[in-house]
Amino acid sequence: LHQLAGIYAQQGQVEQAIALYQQSLDLKESIGNVQGKAATLNNLSHLAFQAGNTAKALDVLRQSAQALGQARSFADLFTVLSNLSVADQENAIPYLAQALWLGLRIQTPLPDLVNLLRFFFNQVPQGDELEALLATTALFVCGARGEGHPQLNDLQTTSIKLLAMAAAAQGIQLESMEALSQWREQQQLNDPAVFLPRLIQRLETMVGDQWVFDPGQVG
Template sequence: MAQVIYQQGDIPKAIALWEQSLEITEQIGDVKGKATTLNNMALVIADQGDIPKAIALYEQVVSTLSQISAYSDLVTVLSNLGLTDESNGLVYLAQAMWLTLRIQAPLSQTIRLIGALYNRVPQGDELEALLGTTAMFFCNYRGEGHPQLEELQEHSFKIISGAASAQGIETEEAFGNWYVQQRLNDPDYFFPRLNQRLEEIVGDGWVFERSQVVGE
């Protein structure tokens, strides 16, 4: 009801309904439902321009999802938080990407996340190339039968091409040499290196317990 009423333009009534929903989910112990409601409220409040309140709500969602190890949903919320919080966005996006390396997140969500993180990285940073080649890798190995595969591949290629251009690589031959020299053709190198860079970005800013994530 809140979502429909929001779409009709009655923001205060929609938020009031979401607040009622929060009370109910807390009473019955529906942790996942509470997180969904908080996330919906945060999206709307961010859209209305109250960024500090939206960030506070997203942080509640992150805390809630972390408690139940809902990592797929946590990737989505961390991505939303990363795009909303200008000052700490890179830290949240890095955590979302770190999780994505360990779970089977949807391909389209993964490429969007890589693109968002790429846009936050300083131009010419090694991380740009690591992100681009990771995007290409996921398209190649997870993309079979995906209805948007061609679009996702094109987006991934733009990322790796942009990374190459930022390092002065202009010709196809130079690109091939650079790709090999940077070991971007070796998943045994670029995945651990990407993981290392992500952990360096987050530092002590982790919002979930890494040791509980499968694969750690």
């Protein structure tokens, strides 16, 4: 059913594809295949977007996120949460906060994590302390996870630019890397034992009661 639905979707027969995906979804629910359910829901959301039914697409995408959380498929959940933060503008911040909270705890690909941090940074009110927390976390994960990564230099450059922007938004003009390092030290942004708990607390406050997965299940 799933494969046949995919063929219909490729041929542009959206209604037939949706009907088959729905049958596939019912079957997977009946046998308790949570991972398969999440994959089918994800495909249904793409078709709903394609058909112009944004409300339906977002609802299905949220169901997909919930199913992935139940299946503890956290890498896929990170991707779906990131997609939700872009697609659902009204609830972007809670989804961003959940995606980042999760991404910091699992082996998220470094470019995906830094890009999420950069996107999040751009959603934050200028001058908010969260800007600096996000920027310094980007630089931190480059150092912690980036050894040997082919994009490391570019990702570090992006992170440093974010830090400089965060400082400038607070009225601090930094003329050199040494000055940037000194500012990080003064703000305790060079110590992950200090800035990571501050960031996590902000993220959890932003999510509030809108978790789409159980954070207690994440190791």
